[in-house]
Amino acid sequence: MRKWLWLSALLVSTALGQAPDPSQYGFPQVVASLLVQPWDYVRMGLGSLVLTVPSGAFGRDPVRLEVLTGDPSVWQAYAPQGQKVLLAFALRVTDLKTGERVLTFAKPLHFAFYSKDIRPQSLYLNVTFTTPPTVTPNPVKPKIQIFPLGPRH
Template identity: 45%
Template structure:
């Protein structure tokens, strides 16, 4: 009886622990395998991370009062193409992995939003900003992106308040 109780308690603990860990997915395991940029950010530090056509503006205090490791994850756009409507072309596929350096836990909700920017001659007013899930479901983000066109270059921007999903930037084909 005592052994059964111990096994039951351990099983319950493991189930709760796995549910807690499942709350913030590690998108390196869900379609965004490439860590293309990584930076350590202190709580009072702001940062701008730029890689190619993408840029992320991170305000101070974005992750509360803890130091974090912020990672930009990407995938090849073609690897996500089969998940979007056939009339859309994926230009950029990305996610974030934000780790609390004091606990090692992944951070899913930010204290202040970071701002994502993507600039390209292919960005038009019809560009879309889509969410992805660990089960590879794709849906339109409920907040429309801001799109600015200057000359031949369009810039899509969007605030990001957490990392529970990944994202795709698409344009009509």
């Protein structure tokens, strides 16, 4: 049985303290960009991807939240054997007061991805911005729900 997975980028700080730019590490396309105030609750739908950001998730300062995507076929080489990459995405969060990237969040974000190819064995993997990249299982096991398709009324 084939397994399916999706990859997300995990921001890691460099020796200089600034996070690497996801657009330089396989996530070249910015598909959404918005300003988020500390009190904002955001629910963003981008096709089959839904990102929910609770208020206060990025701390006390306003930020620019960007969702970047990469070509899943490029990331296929880093996938565990027998698995197919369905989605490759990264988040770039920049503090508007300091211009620095936000590397940790005060509250967890919720990510949902809808696809007919999701299986109970599907995985959610993190990618570190290194050369070559390191792909590791996300420490939070995904909650996978499969809904049967039926006639719409």
